[in-house]
Amino acid sequence: MNTSHCNSRRDFLKQSLPGAAFLCVGGAMEPLAGAEPVTAGAKSKVVVARDEQLRGTGSTVDSQRMLALLDRSMQALFDRSRSVEAWSKLVRPGDMVSLKVNTLGGRGISTNVHLVAAICQRLQEAGVKAGDIVVWDRDSDELERAGFHLAVGGDRVQCYGTDRVGYEEELSAWGSVGGCLSKILTQHSSVLINVPVLKDHDGAGVTIALKNMYGVIHNPNKYHPNGCNPYVADLNMLPEIRNKMRLTICDATTAMYEGGPGYKPEHSWNADVLIVSTDPVALDHTGWRIIERKRAEKGLKTLKVEDRAPNYITTAADNSHRLGTNDPKMISIVEV
Numbered sequence: 001m002n003t004s005h006c007n008s009r010r011d012f013l014k015q016s017l018p019g020a021a022f023l024c025v026g027g028a029m030e031p032l033a034g035a036e037p038v039t040a041g042a043k044s045k046v047v048v049a050r051d052e053q054l055r056g057t058g059s060t061v062d063s064q065r066m067l068a069l070l071d072r073s074m075q076a077l078f079d080r081s082r083s084v085e086a087w088s089k090l091v092r093p094g095d096m097v098s099l100k101v102n103t104l105g106g107r108g109i110s111t112n113v114h115l116v117a118a119i120c121q122r123l124q125e126a127g128v129k130a131g132d133i134v135v136w137d138r139d140s141d142e143l144e145r146a147g148f149h150l151a152v153g154g155d156r157v158q159c160y161g162t163d164r165v166g167y168e169e170e171l172s173a174w175g176s177v178g179g180c181l182s183k184i185l186t187q188h189s190s191v192l193i194n195v196p197v198l199k200d201h202d203g204a205g206v207t208i209a210l211k212n213m214y215g216v217i218h219n220p221n222k223y224h225p226n227g228c229n230p231y232v233a234d235l236n237m238l239p240e241i242r243n244k245m246r247l248t249i250c251d252a253t254t255a256m257y258e259g260g261p262g263y264k265p266e267h268s269w270n271a272d273v274l275i276v277s278t279d280p281v282a283l284d285h286t287g288w289r290i291i292e293r294k295r296a297e298k299g300l301k302t303l304k305v306e307d308r309a310p311n312y313i314t315t316a317a318d319n320s321h322r323l324g325t326n327d328p329k330m331i332s333i334v335e336v
Contacts, residue, residue: 042330043330044277044282044324045279046286046332048290048336049275049276050271051069054253063118073336090246091126091128092128094132095190096132096189096191097132097133097134098136098184099195100136100216101136101137101143102137102196103137103146104215104262105261105263107145108268109263112251112253113147113148116195120157130156134160134189136158136159136182138162140164162182162184167182167183174235177235179217181216181240192246197254198271198273200291201261202308205288205309205311207261208287209283210232210323214232230315233316233318233321237321247276250275251274252275254269254270279331282325284310284313284316285326285328288313
């Protein structure tokens with residue numbers, strides 16, 4: 001069992017790493033209305049927000065356009081006219097909010113730093129203190145390679161990997177999965193926001209919201225047989241994940257339709273899209289369809305024909321899991 005870097009909270013906070021802080025903005029606060037749960041008979045809303053001018057005339061994302069795209073996404077998801085009203089449906093002052101990003105693919109195909117900065121800005125405007133926000137993944141070096149600045153301690157937004165604090169010593173288990181959870185999730189998060197990327201996966205078919213949780217356990221390598229089915233679904237049933245998960249904001253500004261999970265520029269495209277939902281299953285099903293459309297456009301076979309359809313999405317929706325819906329009739333896709 002990997003229990004390295006399992007520092008105490010006191011020792012952890014003594015560390016000081018150089019790095020730029022994210023935007024720190026004060027703003028109006030509203031009482032928490034609560035994330036809208038996935039309930040039987042109700043359609044799950046998935047917002048697909050697009051900005052064809054997101055990069056302007058260059059190759060990098062414009063930070064202000066990204067902020068506006070995020071605002072449109074959240075306002076559409078929660079039917080609010082102001083972004084702070086939407087965020088106040090999810091968080092309140094005193095929450096410890098963690099953003100689980102995906103940085104495995106390096107700068108080419110990782111969660112965009114401008115998107116994360118925009119989320120952190122809006123969280124603070126909703127009343128969450130900067131020091132109560134942590135941006136994280138499994139490894140600090142991977143975060144840095146993806147363009148993030150490490151920050152530990154103080155009143156700024158925190159950013160570090162599980163390698164800095166370690167994993168719980170006790171195993172958490174559900175169904176076929178047993179793993180030690182990141183202490184960032186268990187000890188430094190009361191609210192979890194999932195910020196994955198949209199990409200192909202050579203074994204699982206796609207890796208979007210549900211599979212991004214492989215980055216919170218110490219032994220994800222054990223759970224890749226059979227296209228990660230039922231392991232992805234079982235992992236997301238762990239109470240520490242399911243009870244804290246409030247929202248998924250999928251970064252599809254750059255996406256991959258083939259050759260993942262590592263970055264393959266020849267199989268990537270600038271989709272310039274955010275996919276947002278409180279239902280990770282509906283979001284994954286929607287993202288899978290987007291990837292299949294791109295594969296068809298490129299003359300590639302479907303993932304099913306290639307024997308790597310993401311069947312764990314179906315498992316996540318079944319009666320034993322009920323993590324969300326994969327029924328197109330029960331998914332309301334809103335394009336903005």
